[in-house]
Amino acid sequence: MPSPCARESSGACCNGCCPNPFVEHPEFHSLSPKSPTTAASARKEFKVTTTCSLFPTNDHFTNHESLPSLHESYSNFTKVFPQYSQNDEADRVRSEHYFHLSLSNHVCFDYIGHGLFSYTQLQAPSSSSSSLQLEPPFFDICYKSVNLNSRMQFGGKESELECKVRKRIMAFMNISEEDYTMVFTANQSSAFKLLAESYPFYSNKNLLTVYDYENEAVETMVESSKKRGARVKNTEFSWPNLKIHSEKLMKKLVGKSKNRKKGLFVFPLQSRVSGARYSYLWMSSAQDNGWHVLLDASALGPKDMDTLGLSLFKPDFLICSFYKIFGENPSGFGCLFIKISRASVLQSSTGAANVGIVSLVPAMRLSQVPEGSTFTDAETEQGSKLELQKDNMATSEESELHKAERTNVRVKHKELSFSEIVELETTNESTQSFIREIGMIDDGKTKLECKGLDDADSLGLILISHRARYLINWLVNALMSLRHPYSEHGLPLVRIYGPKVMFDRGPAVAFNIFDWNGEKVDPALVQKLADRYNISLSNGFLVNIWFSDKYEEERERVLERRSGEGDRNARGVSVVTAALGFLTNFEDTYRLWAFVSRFLDADFVEKERWRYLALNQKTIEI
Structure with missing residues (x-):
């Protein structure tokens, strides 16, 4: 699937549909072409326009009641960014497939990535007088006791469901089946741990990560890697803009040893907390210096994999996750992609069965079982025990789906809620008739619906990228416009960490709120x-921050310890984070701005703190 901006590799996309893969890296200036003057001018003009034109009548606000109305703000927003309103396809998709976002009156800024649940997936087509309705979960995961190396060497059977989901995800991620193989994992952490347990750290000693925040999944990999003898190194980020300290990272990539087997370089294209974006060329530099590259694509938004950079720099491994559906607890699954030409690297690891590899199996709830079904809860439990015994005794891999079908029972396993995958399949005649009645199976053929992925594909990279760019930069500028009243120098209410108004930035922002005394309000x-x-x-914890001599005095004032942590390396900055999805609209961002502006009232925190705790954390009116 070629990028819509694909062109000769001698130049990056300059029309603004995707981030420039060659930005920020001083050492690479001689490797990449100079951006055209028009592109550089456009980026500069974008910053000036965003900063100076969004609030033409006022450059700062000192009272939440003085904010312009939603209608007035949107009108001015579309004047500054007329392209936003020229294509209302995203708003149409949201209103038709995700109208529960508006009905619930709830704004979600606590997710980022590929997972998105469509309300229409809960609604069964009305083919008769039946009022039956689908219920979550639409699929389950079943843990498999299998060694990743064996899986890579000998392959494994996969069900029709898994085959369809795998092909759909690889197409969506713009990953070729000829170049990569994919393994389902329980979640993102499982994918990181799985690779750590199989990577040959005894010969490739180093693990080098690039994260400006604490990442639970990466920490899981670090712990597993240390147990296997890895030397863990972290990239440092310069205060206050949190850009990669290029000189320090380059030294770590080159290293002192002439050994070409350096280790594993774990690289996200952007920070899911601060929104900072990093150059694709770091992957190329790492590979040139003998590193294997793991690309963490979990923070990327829909269609970001279609950018030019990934068609040039193919990582050895790639991890993504489909989780955190709107308003629900984290659910879904993770994916580990392994470059086929690098699979032999993992074969040198000799471990027991890996934990975290899963199968996707159709879910069947008792509420979906038709009348007249012959199996009972006792039979289900008995069948489950039998299946578990068979799993333990099995000498070769076999699909859990087929096992479940053969005994007409469902294996007990973790259930996932509100997946964007809709899949029901069974060999039981009466149950099959029931499912056909509600429209999920037509003439015995299984239907697979991935509405979140379908909707993202229909919108495309250009529309999604433009939409996110306008909204995140408006939000950042709006937050910075809030100033405490009566302060001598207009003390800012909000501090942004990382990139501020910037053409090339991700759709996430890390910030803190400070009261009129300059004290930080607890992000929690x-x-x-x-x-x-x-x-x-969401909350995040920024780490690996490097202070130059110029900012040395700020170190002790800014850094704090993670509660319960005794290691000095755990010092960082706790922050509030907001992440925009591809269907976030202007009203969502405006509501966040209006909420933050309430902290301009010096008594707001205390009044709300008392109200929050007064009746067991239940809302009461003053």
Whole structure:
């Protein structure tokens, strides 16, 4: 699937549909062409326009009641960014397939990535007088006791469901089946741990990561790698803009040893907390210096894999996840992609069965079982025990799906809620008739629906990228426009960490709120208060921050310790984070701005703190 911006490899996309893969890296200036003057001018003009024109009548606000109305703000927003309103396809998709976002009056800024649940997936087509309706989960995962090396060497059977999901995901991720093989994992952490347990750290000693925040999945990999003898190194990020400290990272990539087997370089294209984007060329430099590259694509938005850079720099391994559906607890599964030409690297690992590899199997709930079904809960439990015994005794891989079908029972396993995959399949005649009645199976043929992926494909990279760019930069500029009243120098209410208004930045922002005394409001409290206003935010912890001599005095004032952590390396900055999805609209961002502006009231926190705790964290009116 070629990028819509694909062109000769001598130049990056310059029309703004995707991030420039050659930015920010001083050492690479001689390798990449100079951006055309028009592109550089356009980026500069974008920053000036965004900063100076979004609020023409006022450059800062000191009272939440003085904010312009939603209608007025949107009108000015579309004047500055007329392209936003020229294509309303995203709003149409949202209103038709995701109208529950508006009905619930809840704004979600606590996710990023590929997972998205469509309300229409819950609705069964009405083919008769039946009022039956599908219920989650639409599929389950079943853990497999299998060695990754054996799986890579000898392959494994996969069900029709898994085959369809795998092909759909690889097509969506713009990954060729001829170049890569894919393994389903329980989640993102399982994918990282799985690779760590199979990578030959005894010969390729180093693990080098590039994260400006604490990442639970990466920490899982670090712990497993250390147990296998890996030397763990972290990339440092310069304060205050949190850009990669290029000189330090280059030294770590080159190293002192002439040994070409350096280790594993774990690289995200952008920070899911600060929104900072990094040059694709770091992957090329790492490979040139003897590193294997793991690309963490979990923070990328839909269609980001269609950019030019990934068609030039193919990582050895890639991890992504499909999880965190709107308003629900984290659910879904992870994916580990292994470059076929690099699969032999993993064969040198000699370990027991890996934990985390899973199968996808159709879910069947008792509410979906038709009347007259012959199996009972006792039979289900008995059948499950039998299947588990068979799993333990099996000498060769066999699809759990086929086992379940053969005994007409469902294996007990972890259930996932609100997946974007809709799949029902069975060999039981009466159950098959029931499912056919509600429209999921037509003439015995299984239907697979991935509406979140389909909708992203229909919108495309250009529309999604433009939409995210306008909204995130408006939000950043709006947050920075809030100033405490009566302060001598207009003390900012909000501090942004990482990139601010910037053409090439990701759709996430890390920030903190400070009171009129300059004291930081606890990010956890901000998150709780936002939730009471029907806004979901996340918290993050920025780490690996490097302070130059110029900012040395800020070190002790800015850095804090993670609660319960005794290691000095755990010092960082706790922040509030907001991430925009591909269907986030202007009203969502405006509501977040309006909520944050309430902290301009010096008594807001105390009043809300008391109200929040007064009646067991239940909302009461003053």
